[in-house]
Amino acid sequence: MENLRYEYPATRPVPQRAHVGVVGSGDLEILLSPSESQHAEVVIRTSVDGYEHVWKSVLDRFFSRYDGAARLELNDFGATPGVVMLRLAEAVEASEGDAP
Protein backbone atom coordinates (compact mmCIF):
# COMPACT_ATOMS: atom_id res chain seq x y z
CA MET A 1 0.00 0.00 0.00
CA GLU A 2 1.23 3.49 -0.81
CA ASN A 3 0.12 6.91 0.46
CA LEU A 4 0.32 9.88 -1.90
CA ARG A 5 -0.63 13.54 -1.56
CA TYR A 6 -1.01 16.30 -4.14
CA GLU A 7 -2.11 19.94 -4.19
CA TYR A 8 -3.58 21.95 -7.04
CA PRO A 9 -4.73 25.59 -7.30
CA ALA A 10 -8.46 26.32 -6.98
CA THR A 11 -10.55 29.36 -7.85
CA ARG A 12 -14.05 28.62 -6.52
CA PRO A 13 -15.85 26.89 -3.64
CA VAL A 14 -17.56 23.49 -4.08
CA PRO A 15 -21.34 23.33 -3.36
CA GLN A 16 -21.61 19.94 -1.60
CA ARG A 17 -19.75 16.78 -0.69
CA ALA A 18 -20.00 13.59 -2.74
CA HIS A 19 -19.13 9.91 -2.35
CA VAL A 20 -18.71 7.54 -5.31
CA GLY A 21 -17.26 4.11 -6.02
CA VAL A 22 -16.17 1.13 -3.93
CA VAL A 23 -12.79 -0.25 -2.86
CA GLY A 24 -13.26 -3.32 -5.05
CA SER A 25 -10.97 -4.97 -7.59
CA GLY A 26 -10.13 -2.52 -10.37
CA ASP A 27 -12.17 0.25 -8.77
CA LEU A 28 -11.73 3.01 -6.22
CA GLU A 29 -13.74 5.06 -3.76
CA ILE A 30 -13.69 8.87 -3.81
CA LEU A 31 -14.79 11.15 -0.97
CA LEU A 32 -15.02 14.72 -2.21
CA SER A 33 -15.58 17.42 0.44
CA PRO A 34 -15.68 21.22 0.14
CA SER A 35 -12.45 22.73 1.45
CA GLU A 36 -12.00 25.99 3.37
CA SER A 37 -8.60 26.62 1.83
CA GLN A 38 -7.82 28.25 -1.53
CA HIS A 39 -6.53 25.07 -3.15
CA ALA A 40 -7.53 21.49 -3.89
CA GLU A 41 -5.94 18.65 -1.95
CA VAL A 42 -5.79 15.03 -3.10
CA VAL A 43 -4.97 12.25 -0.64
CA ILE A 44 -4.51 8.78 -2.12
CA ARG A 45 -4.22 5.36 -0.56
CA THR A 46 -3.52 2.79 -3.25
CA SER A 47 -3.00 -0.96 -3.09
CA VAL A 48 -0.57 -0.84 -6.04
CA ASP A 49 2.91 0.52 -5.29
CA GLY A 50 5.21 2.36 -7.66
CA TYR A 51 2.80 4.27 -9.88
CA GLU A 52 3.28 7.78 -8.51
CA HIS A 53 4.18 9.15 -11.96
CA VAL A 54 0.93 7.79 -13.43
CA TRP A 55 -1.17 9.28 -10.61
CA LYS A 56 0.59 12.64 -11.21
CA SER A 57 -0.23 12.50 -14.94
CA VAL A 58 -3.89 11.59 -14.36
CA LEU A 59 -4.36 14.33 -11.74
CA ASP A 60 -2.49 16.95 -13.82
CA ARG A 61 -4.91 16.30 -16.66
CA PHE A 62 -7.98 16.29 -14.37
CA PHE A 63 -7.00 19.59 -12.70
CA SER A 64 -6.33 21.25 -16.04
CA ARG A 65 -10.15 21.50 -16.22
CA TYR A 66 -11.29 21.32 -12.58
CA ASP A 67 -10.89 24.38 -10.34
CA GLY A 68 -12.99 23.51 -7.25
CA ALA A 69 -11.56 24.00 -3.74
CA ALA A 70 -12.11 20.43 -2.67
CA ARG A 71 -10.45 17.81 -0.54
CA LEU A 72 -10.43 14.53 -2.47
CA GLU A 73 -9.76 11.27 -0.66
CA LEU A 74 -9.10 8.34 -2.99
CA ASN A 75 -9.10 4.76 -1.69
CA ASP A 76 -7.82 2.77 -4.64
CA PHE A 77 -7.87 -0.98 -5.28
CA GLY A 78 -6.04 -1.16 -8.58
CA ALA A 79 -8.19 1.08 -10.78
CA THR A 80 -6.78 1.87 -14.23
CA PRO A 81 -6.24 5.56 -15.18
CA GLY A 82 -9.44 5.46 -17.25
CA VAL A 83 -11.51 4.26 -14.30
CA VAL A 84 -9.90 6.89 -12.04
CA MET A 85 -10.84 9.64 -14.52
CA LEU A 86 -14.43 8.37 -14.76
CA ARG A 87 -14.81 8.23 -10.97
CA LEU A 88 -13.34 11.74 -10.61
CA ALA A 89 -15.84 13.04 -13.18
CA GLU A 90 -18.67 11.22 -11.38
CA ALA A 91 -17.64 12.72 -8.02
CA VAL A 92 -17.49 16.22 -9.50
CA GLU A 93 -20.92 15.84 -11.11
CA ALA A 94 -22.43 14.64 -7.82
CA SER A 95 -20.83 17.55 -5.92
CA GLU A 96 -22.09 20.20 -8.35
CA GLY A 97 -25.69 19.26 -9.02
CA ASP A 98 -28.59 18.12 -6.85
CA ALA A 99 -27.87 15.02 -4.77
CA PRO A 100 -28.98 11.84 -6.59
Place this chain on the structure above:
Amino acid sequence: MSAHDTFIAQHSFIELTARERARALLDAGTFRELIGPFDRLESPWLAMQNVVCQADDGVVIARGKFGGEAAVIAAIEPAFQGGSIGEVSGAKIAAALELAVREFEAGRKIRPVILFETGGVRLQEANLGLAVIAEIQAAIVALRRYVPVVGVIGGMVGCFGGMSLAAALCSRLVMTRQARLGMNGPEVIEQEAGVEELDSRDRRLIWSMIGGEQRTAVGLADTLVEDDTNQVRDAVLSAFERGVPASHRTEQVDAQLERLARVDPSAIDPAVLRTLWQGDV
Protein backbone atom coordinates in the same frame (compact mmCIF):
# COMPACT_ATOMS: atom_id res chain seq x y z
CA MET B 1 -43.09 -11.56 -23.21
CA SER B 2 -40.15 -13.18 -24.95
CA ALA B 3 -37.10 -14.20 -22.95
CA HIS B 4 -35.32 -11.17 -24.38
CA ASP B 5 -38.05 -8.74 -23.27
CA THR B 6 -38.20 -10.33 -19.81
CA PHE B 7 -34.45 -9.94 -19.44
CA ILE B 8 -34.51 -6.30 -20.56
CA ALA B 9 -37.38 -5.51 -18.18
CA GLN B 10 -35.45 -6.84 -15.18
CA HIS B 11 -33.53 -4.49 -12.91
CA SER B 12 -30.62 -6.52 -11.61
CA PHE B 13 -30.27 -6.60 -7.84
CA ILE B 14 -26.92 -8.41 -7.98
CA GLU B 15 -25.25 -5.68 -10.03
CA LEU B 16 -26.08 -2.99 -7.45
CA THR B 17 -23.66 -1.87 -4.75
CA ALA B 18 -24.70 -2.25 -1.10
CA ARG B 19 -25.82 1.39 -0.94
CA GLU B 20 -27.82 1.10 -4.17
CA ARG B 21 -29.45 -2.12 -2.94
CA ALA B 22 -30.62 -0.49 0.29
CA ARG B 23 -31.87 2.56 -1.58
CA ALA B 24 -33.67 0.40 -4.17
CA LEU B 25 -35.52 -1.64 -1.52
CA LEU B 26 -36.67 1.25 0.68
CA ASP B 27 -39.74 3.27 -0.26
CA ALA B 28 -38.77 5.98 -2.75
CA GLY B 29 -37.18 9.05 -1.20
CA THR B 30 -36.95 7.64 2.36
CA PHE B 31 -33.31 6.40 2.31
CA ARG B 32 -31.19 7.92 5.10
CA GLU B 33 -27.76 6.52 5.88
CA LEU B 34 -26.42 6.12 9.42
CA ILE B 35 -22.64 6.17 9.99
CA GLY B 36 -21.95 6.84 6.32
CA PRO B 37 -18.61 7.14 4.55
CA PHE B 38 -18.04 10.74 5.69
CA ASP B 39 -18.13 9.56 9.32
CA ARG B 40 -14.97 7.66 8.34
CA LEU B 41 -15.55 4.80 10.73
CA GLU B 42 -13.13 2.51 8.95
CA SER B 43 -11.19 -0.56 10.05
CA PRO B 44 -8.28 0.29 12.36
CA TRP B 45 -6.61 -3.03 11.45
CA LEU B 46 -6.42 -3.15 7.65
CA ALA B 47 -3.96 -0.29 7.09
CA MET B 48 -1.54 -1.91 9.58
CA GLN B 49 -1.57 -4.93 7.26
CA ASN B 50 -1.11 -2.83 4.14
CA VAL B 51 -4.70 -3.22 2.97
CA VAL B 52 -6.60 -0.17 1.67
CA CYS B 53 -9.65 0.71 3.80
CA GLN B 54 -13.13 1.67 2.66
CA ALA B 55 -14.65 4.67 4.45
CA ASP B 56 -17.79 2.74 5.48
CA ASP B 57 -15.86 -0.53 6.13
CA GLY B 58 -18.08 -2.28 3.60
CA VAL B 59 -21.42 -2.06 5.42
CA VAL B 60 -24.23 0.40 4.75
CA ILE B 61 -26.79 1.02 7.50
CA ALA B 62 -29.91 2.67 6.09
CA ARG B 63 -33.03 3.92 7.84
CA GLY B 64 -36.21 4.67 5.94
CA LYS B 65 -39.65 3.26 5.23
CA PHE B 66 -40.40 -0.15 3.82
CA GLY B 67 -43.97 -0.85 2.74
CA GLY B 68 -44.94 2.34 4.57
CA GLU B 69 -43.45 1.26 7.92
CA ALA B 70 -40.21 2.27 9.64
CA ALA B 71 -37.33 0.07 8.53
CA VAL B 72 -33.61 -0.47 8.97
CA ILE B 73 -31.48 -2.20 6.35
CA ALA B 74 -27.96 -3.51 6.92
CA ALA B 75 -26.37 -4.06 3.51
CA ILE B 76 -22.98 -5.72 3.02
CA GLU B 77 -20.87 -4.50 0.08
CA PRO B 78 -19.83 -7.53 -1.99
CA ALA B 79 -16.93 -5.81 -3.77
CA PHE B 80 -15.00 -4.74 -0.66
CA GLN B 81 -12.86 -7.57 0.77
CA GLY B 82 -15.38 -10.21 -0.33
CA GLY B 83 -18.03 -8.78 1.97
CA SER B 84 -15.95 -9.94 4.92
CA ILE B 85 -17.02 -9.01 8.44
CA GLY B 86 -14.47 -6.97 10.39
CA GLU B 87 -14.68 -5.39 13.81
CA VAL B 88 -16.25 -2.17 12.52
CA SER B 89 -18.48 -3.49 9.74
CA GLY B 90 -19.82 -6.21 12.04
CA ALA B 91 -20.40 -3.77 14.90
CA LYS B 92 -22.44 -1.57 12.55
CA ILE B 93 -24.76 -4.50 11.74
CA ALA B 94 -25.00 -5.64 15.38
CA ALA B 95 -25.70 -2.10 16.63
CA ALA B 96 -28.39 -1.53 13.99
CA LEU B 97 -30.17 -4.72 15.10
CA GLU B 98 -29.73 -3.89 18.80
CA LEU B 99 -31.22 -0.42 18.23
CA ALA B 100 -34.15 -2.13 16.50
CA VAL B 101 -34.68 -4.27 19.63
CA ARG B 102 -34.80 -1.05 21.69
CA GLU B 103 -37.43 0.37 19.37
CA PHE B 104 -39.72 -2.55 20.24
CA GLU B 105 -38.88 -2.26 23.95
CA ALA B 106 -39.99 1.37 23.72
CA GLY B 107 -43.27 0.29 22.11
CA ARG B 108 -42.37 1.25 18.54
CA LYS B 109 -42.11 -0.94 15.45
CA ILE B 110 -39.39 -1.30 12.86
CA ARG B 111 -38.76 -3.72 10.01
CA PRO B 112 -35.20 -5.15 9.97
CA VAL B 113 -33.60 -6.45 6.76
CA ILE B 114 -30.09 -7.84 6.34
CA LEU B 115 -28.62 -7.99 2.84
CA PHE B 116 -26.01 -10.76 3.11
CA GLU B 117 -23.08 -10.90 0.72
CA THR B 118 -20.14 -12.25 2.65
CA GLY B 119 -17.43 -14.85 2.87
CA GLY B 120 -17.73 -14.63 6.66
CA VAL B 121 -15.19 -13.29 9.10
CA ARG B 122 -12.45 -10.97 7.76
CA LEU B 123 -9.29 -12.99 8.25
CA GLN B 124 -7.16 -9.88 8.91
CA GLU B 125 -9.32 -9.11 11.95
CA ALA B 126 -9.68 -12.69 13.17
CA ASN B 127 -11.18 -12.97 16.66
CA LEU B 128 -12.62 -9.44 16.65
CA GLY B 129 -14.62 -10.35 13.55
CA LEU B 130 -15.73 -13.66 15.07
CA ALA B 131 -16.80 -11.95 18.30
CA VAL B 132 -18.91 -9.41 16.47
CA ILE B 133 -20.57 -12.12 14.35
CA ALA B 134 -21.68 -13.70 17.64
CA GLU B 135 -23.15 -10.29 18.59
CA ILE B 136 -25.01 -10.14 15.27
CA GLN B 137 -26.42 -13.62 15.88
CA ALA B 138 -27.51 -12.75 19.43
CA ALA B 139 -29.18 -9.58 18.17
CA ILE B 140 -31.11 -11.49 15.48
CA VAL B 141 -32.42 -13.93 18.10
CA ALA B 142 -33.42 -11.08 20.43
CA LEU B 143 -35.15 -9.18 17.64
CA ARG B 144 -37.05 -12.01 15.95
CA ARG B 145 -39.39 -12.36 18.95
CA TYR B 146 -40.91 -9.00 17.97
CA VAL B 147 -40.73 -8.93 14.19
CA PRO B 148 -39.59 -11.15 11.33
CA VAL B 149 -35.88 -10.57 10.72
CA VAL B 150 -35.65 -10.90 6.94
CA GLY B 151 -32.41 -11.90 5.23
CA VAL B 152 -31.65 -11.58 1.53
CA ILE B 153 -28.74 -13.36 -0.15
CA GLY B 154 -28.24 -11.60 -3.45
CA GLY B 155 -25.13 -13.16 -5.03
CA MET B 156 -22.53 -13.46 -6.48
CA VAL B 157 -20.43 -13.68 -3.31
CA GLY B 158 -23.09 -15.66 -1.45
CA CYS B 159 -23.14 -16.16 2.30
CA PHE B 160 -20.57 -18.30 4.12
CA GLY B 161 -18.83 -18.92 7.42
CA GLY B 162 -20.25 -17.56 10.66
CA MET B 163 -22.54 -15.29 8.67
CA SER B 164 -24.23 -18.36 7.13
CA LEU B 165 -25.33 -19.17 10.67
CA ALA B 166 -26.58 -15.60 11.08
CA ALA B 167 -28.57 -16.06 7.86
CA ALA B 168 -29.98 -19.35 9.15
CA LEU B 169 -31.18 -17.55 12.31
CA CYS B 170 -33.25 -15.10 10.27
CA SER B 171 -37.02 -15.56 10.39
CA ARG B 172 -37.21 -15.72 6.61
CA LEU B 173 -34.55 -15.95 3.94
CA VAL B 174 -34.85 -14.76 0.34
CA MET B 175 -32.32 -16.04 -2.21
CA THR B 176 -31.67 -15.50 -5.89
CA ARG B 177 -30.77 -18.41 -8.16
CA GLN B 178 -27.22 -17.03 -8.30
CA ALA B 179 -26.81 -16.83 -4.52
CA ARG B 180 -25.09 -19.54 -2.49
CA LEU B 181 -25.44 -20.41 1.17
CA GLY B 182 -23.03 -22.68 3.00
CA MET B 183 -20.71 -23.02 5.99
CA ASN B 184 -17.44 -23.56 4.10
CA GLY B 185 -17.05 -22.22 0.59
CA PRO B 186 -16.17 -24.68 -2.20
CA GLU B 187 -12.60 -23.34 -2.55
CA VAL B 188 -11.97 -23.91 1.15
CA ILE B 189 -13.31 -27.47 0.99
CA GLU B 190 -11.15 -28.26 -2.06
CA GLN B 191 -8.08 -26.78 -0.38
CA GLU B 192 -8.61 -28.73 2.84
CA ALA B 193 -9.97 -32.06 1.55
CA GLY B 194 -8.58 -32.27 -1.98
CA VAL B 195 -10.07 -31.98 -5.44
CA GLU B 196 -11.33 -35.61 -5.21
CA GLU B 197 -13.67 -34.43 -2.45
CA LEU B 198 -14.93 -31.36 -4.29
CA ASP B 199 -13.92 -29.65 -7.52
CA SER B 200 -14.57 -25.98 -6.77
CA ARG B 201 -14.42 -25.13 -10.50
CA ASP B 202 -17.43 -27.33 -11.24
CA ARG B 203 -20.00 -24.54 -11.12
CA ARG B 204 -22.98 -26.75 -12.00
CA LEU B 205 -22.15 -29.08 -9.11
CA ILE B 206 -21.53 -26.23 -6.63
CA TRP B 207 -24.79 -24.45 -7.42
CA SER B 208 -26.73 -27.73 -7.40
CA MET B 209 -25.58 -28.23 -3.80
CA ILE B 210 -25.61 -24.77 -2.23
CA GLY B 211 -27.35 -22.51 -4.77
CA GLY B 212 -30.56 -20.61 -4.06
CA GLU B 213 -32.79 -23.04 -5.95
CA GLN B 214 -31.59 -26.07 -3.98
CA ARG B 215 -31.56 -24.26 -0.62
CA THR B 216 -35.17 -23.18 -1.18
CA ALA B 217 -36.25 -26.63 -2.41
CA VAL B 218 -34.94 -28.36 0.72
CA GLY B 219 -36.43 -25.74 3.06
CA LEU B 220 -33.22 -24.05 4.25
CA ALA B 221 -34.33 -20.82 2.57
CA ASP B 222 -37.89 -19.59 2.05
CA THR B 223 -38.28 -17.70 -1.20
CA LEU B 224 -36.47 -18.05 -4.52
CA VAL B 225 -36.44 -14.94 -6.70
CA GLU B 226 -34.97 -13.96 -10.03
CA ASP B 227 -32.19 -11.37 -10.08
CA ASP B 228 -34.74 -8.55 -10.15
CA THR B 229 -35.01 -5.72 -7.64
CA ASN B 230 -38.83 -5.67 -7.76
CA GLN B 231 -39.01 -9.41 -7.08
CA VAL B 232 -36.62 -9.05 -4.14
CA ARG B 233 -38.68 -6.18 -2.71
CA ASP B 234 -41.97 -8.09 -3.13
CA ALA B 235 -40.48 -11.17 -1.45
CA VAL B 236 -39.20 -9.14 1.53
CA LEU B 237 -42.54 -7.34 1.85
CA SER B 238 -44.45 -10.61 1.83
CA ALA B 239 -42.03 -12.00 4.47
CA PHE B 240 -43.00 -9.14 6.80
CA GLU B 241 -46.70 -9.42 6.03
CA ARG B 242 -46.72 -13.08 7.09
CA GLY B 243 -45.65 -12.02 10.59
CA VAL B 244 -43.36 -13.75 13.09
CA PRO B 245 -43.27 -17.53 12.41
CA ALA B 246 -44.87 -19.72 15.10
CA SER B 247 -41.47 -21.36 15.43
CA HIS B 248 -38.19 -20.47 13.76
CA ARG B 249 -36.19 -22.99 11.75
CA THR B 250 -33.39 -22.93 14.32
CA GLU B 251 -35.86 -23.67 17.14
CA GLN B 252 -37.06 -26.87 15.45
CA VAL B 253 -34.12 -28.91 16.75
CA ASP B 254 -35.87 -32.30 16.88
CA ALA B 255 -37.31 -31.90 13.38
CA GLN B 256 -33.90 -30.94 11.98
CA LEU B 257 -32.22 -33.91 13.70
CA GLU B 258 -34.88 -36.18 12.26
CA ARG B 259 -34.18 -34.73 8.79
CA LEU B 260 -30.46 -35.40 9.23
CA ALA B 261 -31.14 -38.94 10.40
CA ARG B 262 -32.83 -39.65 7.06
CA VAL B 263 -29.59 -38.85 5.19
CA ASP B 264 -27.20 -41.68 4.32
CA PRO B 265 -23.80 -39.93 3.91
CA SER B 266 -22.49 -42.69 1.63
CA ALA B 267 -25.31 -42.22 -0.90
CA ILE B 268 -26.23 -38.58 -1.01
CA ASP B 269 -26.34 -36.06 -3.84
CA PRO B 270 -28.37 -32.89 -4.41
CA ALA B 271 -31.23 -34.68 -6.18
CA VAL B 272 -31.53 -37.34 -3.46
CA LEU B 273 -31.54 -34.66 -0.77
CA ARG B 274 -34.43 -32.94 -2.50
CA THR B 275 -36.55 -36.09 -2.50
CA LEU B 276 -35.63 -36.69 1.14
CA TRP B 277 -36.34 -33.17 2.40
CA GLN B 278 -38.72 -31.58 -0.07
CA GLY B 279 -41.98 -30.42 1.39
CA ASP B 280 -41.38 -31.33 5.03
CA VAL B 281 -40.96 -27.75 6.29
